[in-house]
Amino acid sequence: MEERIKILIIDDDIDLGRLLVNCLRKENYQPIYAENGIIGLEKMKKSKFHLIILDIMLPEVDGFSVIRKIREVSNIPVIMLTAKSEEGDKVRGLKL
Structure with missing residues (x-):
């Protein structure tokens, strides 16, 4: 059976x-949902993912902090969702 x-x-x-x-x-x-960055990072510790879809404007820990934590342990592709329109935010996200 194919994964x-x-x-x-x-x-x-x-x-x-x-x-x-x-x-x-x-x-x-096979999508797995996490309602905030803390839960998302916990799910990453328990399972291997092929892709992450990440909102930038999260409560408690913002998406920029989450992606920094992800990059400490993985180069997994990340698609960032954001309502932010400022160029600086876009550049910051792409650099991460």
Whole structure:
């Protein structure tokens, strides 16, 4: 049996998280949802993922801090979701 691609979704917007999970399941991916960065980092310790979809504007620990922690242990691809429109934020995210 072929292993499905595991995708970690870290986003505090539960409705968006559900939508992403449902869409990815329909495409035969294995999505795992975390409602904040702390939970997302814990899930990363317990399982190997092929991709992370990460919201930048998270409560408690923002997405920039989460990606810094991810980069300490992994070069996993990260797709960043953000409502931020400032160029400096985009450049900062791409550098991370």
